[in-house]
Amino acid sequence: MKKNRLPTLSEVARQAGVGNTTVSRVINGGERVSPKTLARVRRVIDALGYRPNQAARVLKGDRTKTIGLIIPSMADPFFSSCAEAAQAVARANDSLLIVTATQNDPHTEIENLNVLVSHRVDGLLIAPANSRSQALCELVNRLSVPIVAIDRPIFNSSVSSVVSENFKGARAATQHLIEHGCERIACLTGESTLFTIQERIRGYRAAVGAAGLTCTLNTSIKDYRSAEYAIESLLDGPNPPNALFTLKNSTTIYAFEVLQKLNIAMPKPIALLGFDDFELATTLRPSVSVVQQPVEDIGRAAAELLFEKFLGTASSQQVRTARPRRILLETQLIRRSSCGCTGHPA
Amino acid sequence: MKKNRLPTLSEVARQAGVGNTTVSRVINGGERVSPKTLARVRRVIDALGYRPNQAARVLKGDRTKTIGLIIPSMADPFFSSCAEAAQAVARANDSLLIVTATQNDPHTEIENLNVLVSHRVDGLLIAPANSRSQALCELVNRLSVPIVAIDRPIFNSSVSSVVSENFKGARAATQHLIEHGCERIACLTGESTLFTIQERIRGYRAAVGAAGLTCTLNTSIKDYRSAEYAIESLLDGPNPPNALFTLKNSTTIYAFEVLQKLNIAMPKPIALLGFDDFELATTLRPSVSVVQQPVEDIGRAAAELLFEKFLGTASSQQVRTARPRRILLETQLIRRSSCGCTGHPA
DNA sequence: CTGTTAGCGCATTCAC
């Protein structure tokens, strides 16, 4: 009635009538073992359903062949796509990816970090809830595991990062609206404390400023209601906008829904352009123009950079010493209908 | 220039001038340790940035406090929501959830299963690529880890499962279309080898049969093009449908796009009803009626059932002996506009 | 309250 534990290497050895070493050799490739013994041991392994205990290997001090990924949410398409891409890289490197979600809570984030370190992951990918968190920064600097930040950098730390060109993407998007003849472009968003959002705001400001237009920014959009309120206020104001630039996915959708509800057509009298693509952007009417981020590329590049860090045999010293790399990935403006370009319906 | 390993318990003990056991006690709650020593040890732990090595604990034979989740894809909203719910349960039970994706490939699935077993997860949640896979079934029956299947059961095995009422949901949906006066209902889908899809087909058949209507089934929808071809063929046929019942998310969206492209209005002349809800279903025009699955509930219930399996102190014997449980979760018909009900725009 | 010791499962010397 005790826990019927999984078979161990020793048990396999006993059953096969060989020593531990031989079994160890068999499960690690079968070099230096006579074909006969090899076959016999393999048969026993199979019969017993033996699986090497990863924990024991880890204890020997080798790599654990696991890497961690800490993201705000698994249900967010952006991050789950990143995760999927990172997992592919991990698998290619014979490693396991462990994903944990923080709901953007700094406390949970640090907890997750500790859990992963306890599991001795070989490296860590993290999308920090707060790019300038003192606590996170200190923790990260003390940790000896290689870390790569994704989507958002960690300031004042030595960790490399892979992020989108938020600034350039937002500036180009705003310029695009200006080229469409819009000269009253309102910028809407929520979560303005996030690094990504701040960069996009900078981009919007830069473009609007360069064109000599006025900046209209509302960072209070958190749900449909707040979007409705914000947009109605703008329309009732002295200078109603003729374009909306939304800085994040949910805001874009809320804005679309509000305009649809108010029976205001797009792109005229109001154009809509959003940062970050989403699945049904082409199916909505009008189809929604967006700044598209290379989501998979971010996950992949970050994971690859991470593996470089602990696979650099010759130059491991260099890698360690090298100052953090900041990889910026280009965004792409997808011209559909809502901004005034003629989109392809499907 | 060697790998600067993480500090160990012994090092903490030495620095603090105490024995291993004391340190062990401190990191496990600090019972039976004098406040003075406790403080000192804690200070050393902090100074060294010590984190207990999970692997060593595992080796002692205790629970690893990790559970595995094997799903087809992390990028699929259905599964990522499940994962998120499962993770919440895991966290509540002081455990770590390890998610791996298989892309519905049986080979990858078994590989992942082995990896997770190697890591000695305490239990396993799995959405099998193939409900009747012989190999999976055998493997699963031999494994001693508790397993719960999610979304799709594993036939001929002793594993419990948590799945939606696919049959009842599909039957009710079809009946609903019939009540709307549709008497030529075509059923469209892809991936007809999946258990879930087959159940939904059964449901459709049951309702259509009971009403004395004819069954029109097309299981070849894999992308927009195939949907377009299928729908155009139906419309050009002798008996054009006045309703489309789509059995999975992507098919629903393809069907919507095709109808939109062909300028065919919904719900008349053709009504649309889909199985499985999706994010912008309310934003599309018309809003799309669907059979909604309790996604989070599935993940949560499965994880809870799993934890029951190895937390049943008193009745662990019972749990082990008990025949597998099959938990069926109710679906809900969400009446929006595309089926003929008046949906709320937002 | 605190320290000593043994052993978890495995890879790895080093002999044979």
Add this chain to the structure above:
DNA sequence: GTGAATGCGCTAACAG
């Protein structure tokens, strides 16, 4: 080709 012995970091008896 093969096996016996050692130790990885930690917890759990068992003394003191």
